[in-house]
Amino acid sequence: MTIKLTRREWIAGSTAASSLLLSGAAASAQTFLTPNVNPTAENPIRAHFNENVYGHSLKARKAMEDALDDSHKYAFGVFFELMQLMAKLEDIPREYVTLGAGSTEFLEKAAVFNRIEGGAIIAPDPTYGDIIRFAGSLGSKLIRVPVAEDMSIDLKDIRAAVTDEVKLIYLCNPNNPIPTVIEKNALKEFITEMSDRGITVLIDEAYYEYVDNPDFESMVSMVRENKNVIVTRTASKIHAFAGVRIGVCYAHPDFVKKSFGLFSNTLNYTAMRGAIASYQDDEYQAFLIGKNKECLEIVYKMCDDLGLDCIKSNANFTFFNAGRPANEVAAKMKEHHILLGREFKPFTNWVRISMTKPEEMQHIADIYKKEFG
Ligand SMILES: Cc1ncc(COP(=O)(O)O)c(C=O)c1O
Known part of the structure; x- marks a missing residue:
């Protein structure tokens, strides 16, 4: 029998397994601590979209439930409250922060502004595809720069691809689907140089919470000194808001104002209330970072046992060479x-x-070894 933990069966505010009570309610793989080691077609193990399958922090969940009572009202005040929190967490003035319904909103707005200016966009290959798809549908010119031999983004190659037409450079750091990072000092230098040339560098930090690598540094600090840098973050990953939709953007106040003007009031009161609670729940985030490390170790061991190359991850996913088509x-x-x-082309065998969850990852590793070992 599988069991599900309902919110009320959590001890509010605590995320440690020992503080949880189990119920005999219906099964669901995507809730809290119960691992889904007997997946079905209707309830598969979701190791495909880089989500947080534990779900929301209990504090966030409670805040969202309570928020429903007030959700008939327009939510302008809460927008500023969340913005203020995001500014405080990064020690940056509020004028440098704006919010969206996911970080996708900012990737797409940046692509729209770039199209209006008639600029070309540089993006590594492979990388997260939203801005590329969106800019392509707007008819923008795209310049793709293959990742280096070690599969990291090489700024020398990106720099070499810059032409007079380029007005936007998209850098996903850590990258997706290959979770490498760009060395912090080289990145700072690159941002300063491009910003001075009037080229906007958009750093997508969707996975920054998971990084444990001295080479990495968030580029939010660069926003104050450089007019043409945008840093996007999302609550979709560690905060489990993929379906709730909150994204954060750090940028020069000119971009913030322009961005707000393109479409404003897209945010959802309930989601914002949840985010205010979730971003202050450090214990929950620490719990997830720990679980993520446990999961990665299981995959590394599987790859070691099978002699497969695997990227040392800086995110909540990794990339390994299966030696056979990924689709197969x-x-x-x-x-x-x-x-x-x-x-992900051109790495079709990766x-x-x-x-x-660790138990699910072990189940995946066991099945993988049986099928392909
Ligand atoms: C690198 C990267 N950026 C942005 C997103 C989309 O984030 P959001 O849900 O905030 O729109 C994803 C989603 O997988 C991602 O991997």
Whole structure:
């Protein structure tokens, strides 16, 4: 029998497994601590979208439930409250912060502004695809720069690709689907140089909470000194807001104003109330970072045992060389109700695998070894 933990069965504010009570309620893989080691077609293990399958912090969940009582009202005050919190957490004035319905909102706004200016966009290849797809549909010119031999983003290659037409450079740091990071000092130098040339550098830090690497530094601090840098963050990952939708953008006040003017009031009161609670729940975030590390160790061991190359991750997913087409691997694992990432060209034999819960990752590793070991 599988069991589900309902919110009320949590001890509010605590995230430690020992403080939890179990109920005999219906099964769901995507809730809190119960691992889904008997997945079904309707309830698969979701190792394909880099989500947080534990769900929300209990404090966030409570805040969202309470918020429903006030959600008939326009939410301008809460917008400023959340913005203020985001500014405080990064020690930056509020004028440098804005919020969206996910960070996608800012990737797409940046692409719109770039299109209006008639600029070309540089993006590494492979990288997170939203801005590329969106800019492509707007008819913008795209310049793709392959990742280096070690599969990291090489700023020398990006610099070499800059032409007079380029007005926007998209850098996902850590990158996705290959969770490498860009060395912090080289990145700062690059941002300063490009910003001085009037080229906007957009740093997508969707996974920054998971990074444990001295080479990495968030570029939010660069926003104050450089007019043409935008840093995007999301509550979709560690905060489990993928379906709730909150994104944060740090940028020069000119971009913030312009961005707000393009479409404003897109935010949801309930989501903002949840985010205010979640971003202050350090204990929950520490719990998830710990679980993520446990999961990664299981995948590293699987790869070691099978002699497969694997990227040392800086995120809640990693990328390994299966030595056979990723789509073939994904199809076989789907027969076991395990969902893995899609194929990413040109690394068609590499598989992106998202971290879920340690017990689920062990189940995935066991099945993978049985099928492909
Ligand atoms: C690098 C990166 N940026 C942005 C997003 C989208 O984030 P959001 O849900 O905030 O729109 C994702 C989602 O997977 C991502 O991997």
